Amino acid sequence: MFVALRDLxxxxxxxxxxxxxxxxxxxxxxxxxxxxxxxxxxSSSAVAGLPADRIAFGAPGGAEPEVSFSxxxxxxxxxxGWTAADGVRAAEPLGVAMTRLTVRAGAGSVSLFGGPPALxxxxxxxxxxxxxxxxxxxxxxxxxxxxxxxxVRLGTRGLTVSGVTEDRAHAHAPTVWTDLxxxxxxxxxxxxxxxxxxxxxxxxxxxxxxxLATATVPTxxxxxxxxxxxxxxxxxxxxxxxxxxxxxxVTGAFFTVWTVQRRPEIAVLKAVGASSGxxxxxxxxxxxxxxxxGTLLGAGLALAGGLVAVRGVPFVLDVRTAGPPVxxxxxxxxxxxxxxxxxxxxxxxxxxxxxxR
Amino acid sequence: MTDxxxxxxxxxxxxxYPDGDRRLTALDDVGLRVAAGELVAVAGPSGxxxxxxxxxxxTLLRPDAGTVRLAGQDVGVLRAAARTALxxxxxxxxxxxxxxxxxxxxxxxLLVTAHLRGGRRALRRATERRRAEELLESVGLDASRRRRxxxxxxxxxxxxxxxxxxxxxxxxxxxxxxxxxxxxxxxGARVAELLREVTRTHGTATVLVTHDLxxxxxxxxxxxxxDGRLAE
Numbered sequence: 247m248f249v250a251l252r253d254l255x256x257x258x259x260x261x262x263x264x265x266x267x268x269x270x271x272x273x274x275x276x277x278x279x280x281x282x283x284x285x286x287x288x289s290s291s292a293v294a295g296l297p298a299d300r301i302a303f304g305a306p307g308g309a310e311p312e313v314s315f316s317x318x319x320x321x322x323x324x325x326x327g328w329t330a331a332d333g334v335r336a337a338e339p340l341g342v343a344m345t346r347l348t349v350r351a352g353a354g355s356v357s358l359f360g361g362p363p364a365l366x367x368x369x370x371x372x373x374x375x376x377x378x379x380x381x382x383x384x385x386x387x388x389x390x391x392x393x394x395x396x397x398v399r400l401g402t403r404g405l406t407v408s409g410v411t412e413d414r415a416h417a418h419a420p421t422v423w424t425d426l427x428x429x430x431x432x433x434x435x436x437x438x439x440x441x442x443x444x445x446x447x448x449x450x451x452x453x454x455x456x457x458l459a460t461a462t463v464p465t466x467x468x469x470x471x472x473x474x475x476x477x478x479x480x481x482x483x484x485x486x487x488x489x490x491x492x493x494x495x496v497t498g499a500f501f502t503v504w505t506v507q508r509r510p511e512i513a514v515l516k517a518v519g520a521s522s523g524x525x526x527x528x529x530x531x532x533x534x535x536x537x538x539x540g541t542l543l544g545a546g547l548a549l550a551g552g553l554v555a556v557r558g559v560p561f562v563l564d565v566r567t568a569g570p571p572v573x574x575x576x577x578x579x580x581x582x583x584x585x586x587x588x589x590x591x592x593x594x595x596x597x598x599x600x601x602x603r
Numbered sequence: 604m605t606d607x608x609x610x611x612x613x614x615x616x617x618x619x620y621p622d623g624d625r626r627l628t629a630l631d632d633v634g635l636r637v638a639a640g641e642l643v644a645v646a647g648p649s650g651x652x653x654x655x656x657x658x659x660x661x662t663l664l665r666p667d668a669g670t671v672r673l674a675g676q677d678v679g680v681l682r683a684a685a686r687t688a689l690x691x692x693x694x695x696x697x698x699x700x701x702x703x704x705x706x707x708x709x710x711x712x713l714l715v716t717a718h719l720r721g722g723r724r725a726l727r728r729a730t731e732r733r734r735a736e737e738l739l740e741s742v743g744l745d746a747s748r749r750r751r752x753x754x755x756x757x758x759x760x761x762x763x764x765x766x767x768x769x770x771x772x773x774x775x776x777x778x779x780x781x782x783x784x785x786x787x788x789x790x791g792a793r794v795a796e797l798l799r800e801v802t803r804t805h806g807t808a809t810v811l812v813t814h815d816l817x818x819x820x821x822x823x824x825x826x827x828x829x830d831g832r833l834a835e
Contacts, residue, residue, distance in 0.1 A: 248711075248718040249707070252707055257706070327640065472685075517661070517690075517696055517698075518690075518716055519690050519694075519720070519772075520719050522682065598698055599698065599780055
C-alpha cells in the first residue's frame, strides 16, 4: 500500500471523480435492493410467513398441477390423502383469494386468507376469527381505523373484526384472515386453494404428489406461485445485475486507463526490484480502498433516501440487508480492477532504461 | 581477486536482438570486471550497445551466451523471481531520466525501495527515514527539498534524488545511464563529481554509460564500445 495510498492522495481529483461514480452506482444498487425487498414483502410476506414446511398445489379437473395460487384448488380427496400420508404431521387446507373490504371510512383491495388458527399470523390484538369474523392485518386496521368489534364488509358479506394480526400482504394487498367456512362464503370458492403441510421425518413427498396429483414445494419457493411476483422480482433483479456488471466494467475501465498511464512508473518500480505480484497487490489495494469508500458512502445515501422513500413506496432496507449488494459491488468491482491491473505483469522494466529510445 | 572484491563480472557475453528475419548483435563477446570502489565509464556512439550492457548487468536482459556474475552469484542459473530479488538487493540503477514517482516526496522515493526489500517493518523504523534524510543530504539535497514531490524540484535536484535512490539499498553494483544528458554543463559536472564520490564512499562497483567527456575524465577506467564490442 506504500505507493497506492500516496497515489490516492496525489491524484485525488481523478480518484474522487471515480469515487463519485462508484458512490452513485452503489446508491442506485442499494436503493433498488431496498425497493426489491419492499416489493417482495408486499407481494409475498403472507405466504413466506406461513408456519408450514411445504405448500401443496392442486389443479381442477385432473389438470397438471402448477405452482400457482390463482390456478390451484385442492379437493377433499387430496386433503384426506395428504392428512393420511406417512410422515405428514399436519395438512391444513388454506384458501387464498382477492376481495374488496368496505367500511365507513373507505374501501380497498385486500387478500383474503381462510384457514385454521394455527396458520394465522401473530395476533397483536383480539382473538382468532370464528364463524362470521375476520382478523385484519395491522395495515388494514391502521388505514381504516379498525378495532376489535368493528363491522366490515368483505365482498358482499358483513363480518365482525375479532382481532388484528402482524402486518402481512399478498400480491400487494394487505391480508384479512377468516376461518375456512367463512372464506368459502365470502370468496364464493367451493374448494380451498392449497394445503399447508407440516412434515415429520420419513415423508415421501414426490410419491404422494404423484398419487394425489399435487405439486408440492417448500414454503419459501411457493412465493413463485404468486401472480406477478416472479416477473416483478425477476425484472428488478435483472436491473440490479446489470448495475453490478456496469460497476465492474466502469471500475475495470478506470484501472485500465490508470495502469496504462502508470506504465513508466511501473517499469521503474520493476527495475528497482518490485515484483509483479507486489505491484498487482498494491493496485488491488488501491481499488479496494476506492470501492469500499464509494460503496459504503453510496449505501449510506441509499439508506438515508430509503427513510424518506418508505413513506410512499414499499422499501425494506437496513444495515443487514444492505450488506449483500455492497459486498457484491466490491467483489465485482475488484474483479474488474483485477482484469485491468493484469497489464502490470506485461510491463517490461527494460523500458525504464530507455529501451524504447 | 575474489568475487567479493569484484561485485560485477561479465565474461564472453553475447546478446542479440531479433530484427526482421535476422538478428542484430548488441553485445559481442563482451568481458568486463568492475572492482568495489571503482568507477568505470563506457563511451561510444548511439546504438553501440551501451544500454544493452547496462541491461545485462542489471539482470533485466539474459544474454544469449556468456556468464554474468553479480555480487558473487551466477545470474544465468537464477529464475526470474530470484533475479528480481538479486537486483533489489545488490544493484542500484541511476536512470538517464530521473524517473521519479510523481506521487512520492524525495524521502519517499528512497523509502519505497526499503519497502520493496523489507516490507512495512522496514518503514516503521525511524532509522530508515533518518538514513534516507542523511543520504539525500549527502548528495546535496537540502532539507526543504526533501519533502517535495518531483514536479517541485529542478532537473539537477531530481537527478540527485535519482542517485540517492539507487544508493539507498547499499548496492554492491551501481549502474548509471547517461546521468548528465538532461543537465547543463555545470550541473552535469557536479553530478559526475558526486558519482565519483559515492563510488569511493559507498564502495560500489560503478559502471557509467555516457557521451559526456567531462564525466569520462572523472572515471578510473574508460572503455569504448563500438558495434557491441568493448575495448580499453
